[in-house]
Amino acid sequence: MNTLNTVRIAVACSAALFAGLALADSPADPSQGAPSASQDVGGTPMTHSASGAPMALTHAQVYQDLLRSEQSGERDRLNKDIYHGN
Template identity: 75%
Template sequence: MNTMNTVRIAVACTAAFFAGIAFADTSSDPSQGTPSASQDVGGMPMTNSAAGAPLSMSHAQVYQDLERSIKSGERDRLNNDLYHGN
């Protein structure tokens, strides 16, 4: 191996080492971050999306919603109008 390849490898390893140190210093713990806006003003954290639906739904809730949309015809209407067929 010639000297130039050795120098390139050493420089790459050094750069990777310092990049690793720099990223290790950044904190990813959200408990140490700034509080959210709702906590700043004494509000409650959001539990609903902007459309009013819960942010997280259980599998059973999703399935019930699917069954409701099938019975009401909403699913067929969306498939035909919005999604232009199956």
């Protein structure tokens, strides 16, 4: 047998093997993957994105947190103790 034919057969067999492994890893029933829209109603707001990273706060949320920390005295305590500010 020719060496080129042997290489072609080996490449074809390995491609078929990898394709079979990829298909074996896919879910058997695609309808079980994501919940329907009716199941998304209500609940608590998401705190993490789909990738698992924490979601960013909005400008309004950050501003409200600043006002809350000023009123409770937490901002002054942090500036004095941690940041060694005025």
